[in-house]
Amino acid sequence: MSDLPVRQGSLREHNLGLVLRQVANAPRPPSRADIAAATSLTRATVSALVDDLITGRLLAEVDPAPRAGAGRPAAGLVLAANGPAGLGLEINIDYLAACVVDLAGAVRHHRVRHADQRPRRPAEVLGELSELAATARADAEREGVEVAGAAVAVPGLVSAGGLVRLAPNLGWRGVDVPDGLGLDGLAVTVDNEANLAALGELHASQQTPASFLYVSGEIGIGAGIVLNGALYRGARGWSGELGHVAVRPDGPACRCGARGCLEQYAGQEAILHAAGTVDTEDLIRRAEDGDPATRAALTSAGTALGVAVAGVVNVLDVDTVVLGGVYAPLSRWLCPAVEAEVERRVLTAAWSPVAVRRSMLGADAASVGAAGAVVREIRDHPARWLTRALPLTP
Amino acid sequence: MSDLPVRQGSLREHNLGLVLRQVANAPRPPSRADIAAATSLTRATVSALVDDLITGRLLAEVDPAPRAGAGRPAAGLVLAANGPAGLGLEINIDYLAACVVDLAGAVRHHRVRHADQRPRRPAEVLGELSELAATARADAEREGVEVAGAAVAVPGLVSAGGLVRLAPNLGWRGVDVPDGLGLDGLAVTVDNEANLAALGELHASQQTPASFLYVSGEIGIGAGIVLNGALYRGARGWSGELGHVAVRPDGPACRCGARGCLEQYAGQEAILHAAGTVDTEDLIRRAEDGDPATRAALTSAGTALGVAVAGVVNVLDVDTVVLGGVYAPLSRWLCPAVEAEVERRVLTAAWSPVAVRRSMLGADAASVGAAGAVVREIRDHPARWLTRALPLTP
Known part of the structure; x- marks a missing residue:
């Protein structure tokens, strides 16, 4: 039970998230009117929020399906395929992986390199992973997708700030993964690989x-x-x-x-x-x-x-x-x-x-789950992304 | 993230709980003015809520400590010792127990009867526990404490409605505990004994x-x-x-x-x-x-x-x-x-x-935890209790 009142600033944040979730969870592209009806927000409020989400490349308009009866059918809204995307990286004992997942959940890039990582120093491993990351980013950008952040899956115990406290099978103790990766201008989070894979599995299907x-x-x-x-x-x-x-x-x-x-x-x-x-x-x-x-x-x-x-x-x-x-x-x-x-x-x-x-995701669960975690952070907090993407909006 | 607006009815419920928690958690009996200052509610609102809580026997006024300086010191508020109380019952393999805990958390009655319950039929066990419960209730009522509900701790798996699905060591399968106890007019919940003991431990000290x-x-x-x-x-x-x-x-x-x-x-x-x-x-x-x-x-x-x-x-x-x-x-x-x-x-x-x-609670943790769970339900939802205790209030 919160003892705090709801503040005005958080109301817009809340409503942006509400509109985005309506689009994400709808069985077919909803119109602005559909969203207003489903949320009890006014049409004017919904339209203003949708406009911001389109300008911020979180939503896109698609042509309406042809409709019988009178009136021009309204445009439908979908999650933007060319909006911000998540970069998922994985360090495991015998392979490295990188993938990019877009806002709608589609895997846009996926690479795995098999090799025993145990004989290598952490700096070597992180250097190669950084190369995989750069390739993934360049690939995605050629398709008009902007990588908005990265999450790294590691087979070990992670402390705040992305420090790998202990990865017994790699023999790693106290390795600073974000520092070793050096991904320019990209927010990097680090998590245990089973955690990220479980999240991937959770969001892979409505049946989970x-x-x-x-x-x-x-x-x-x-x-x-x-x-x-x-x-x-x-x-x-x-x-x-x-x-x-x-x-x-x-x-x-x-x-x-x-x-x-x-x-x-x-x-x-x-x-x-x-x-x-x-x-x-x-x-x-x-x-x-x-x-x-x-x-x-x-x-x-x-x-x-x-x-x-x-x-x-x-x-x-x-x-x-x-x-x-x-x-x-x-x-x-x-x-x-x-x-x-x-x-x-x-x-x-x-x-x-x-x-x-x-x-359901098989061997790719951790890297896909990592990329998905970045995307979900944006979907859950669209206002934060918009502040970055639309710095001139008050 | 809730997509529902806060409703008017729940505001009073929320505020009643807020005031009650302020009293429960204060290091010394707060005045109405102290509560208004801590919650940002108006003094008039706090006074009306406090009046209802006093009439409903959830709060009591105590004499203020003498104070230096001008002005008459305000009365302090405490949780009512003679308000509603919880009855905690425990069935274990080799004993039965009953206790009463008042709103302020004090144990007002506690009895244990040692005997192996395994050779007995569930009806016999529940019959004896019902007697222990009646004694506890009568004892409490002589002290002006009203037992408001009961919780029963059992060493087994409990389904909705208080059905003991399986208690392997007792050999119980499908035993309807509330029905077997037959406690007149008393809401009875049933839970696993370790769950209730853990809750007792959680609330036994600020250090937990x-x-x-x-x-x-x-x-x-x-x-x-x-x-x-x-x-x-x-x-x-x-x-x-x-x-x-x-x-x-x-x-x-x-x-x-x-x-x-x-x-x-x-x-x-x-x-x-x-x-x-x-x-x-x-x-x-x-x-x-x-x-x-x-x-x-x-x-x-x-x-x-x-x-x-x-x-x-x-x-x-x-x-x-x-x-x-x-x-x-x-x-x-x-x-x-x-x-x-x-x-x-x-x-x-x-x-x-x-x-x-x-x-910290030792062997009594489950029965004390059970009684405490009843009391906490009232403390967390005072409006429900007031509806029962003050049926004429709109």
């Missing part, structure tokens, strides 16, 4: 439930927790370290210093090692061919994952688990084992089933 | 952090999750089943049907069995005397608890763990083992310590 556990399987294993339509970040922003939940307290030593962590049973390298291969493509091929050692390795990883996930579901009570990252292409073989443990161990599963399914 | 994991150790083990000052209930209201987190996936069989659940290592009966006794008082005496078997049993339970708690802290990122229920008097011996596992397994513990401490 409001609460779910997103599991990002890579060499490390992270989780993004979405509760009632919002990302849960934890008391200090370090939630979701699923990879370090103990499966067997006296199991094999983990890079984090503890023993028996989930990563030692279900991390990408543990699975490859158990299956006797070093390559995920090869692993998938063998699994498709029905190779017994590969199938057994995947069942065993799925069981360990299921034990850890069942514990989280017992504590958090979410009814959907989404398998992402490298788990997405492996989900055909992982899901049955995860489901069996969840069914056996989750107290409520007997009368209220828990759905375990693959991510 | 805004986010913490409350662990309720009884024969079963539950958890109440408080995030940013609010109870997190889960997607379906069934969060906090910490007792069924796996410590060893192939460990001993649990009453829930799975294997290796935390309850099998750190539940009250597992600890008593390992220490070679059947009574908690005796266990505490032996631990105080330094009995090696007892100390070893407590360390072993604390280690298992620490493994499970570390997993939750890795996923949820809370920096405080509160040990309640029977764990409160045992915390001297449990805490070191819990802390050792947390320090070893929580990824962020190296630079950001996690505090493990005993509950």
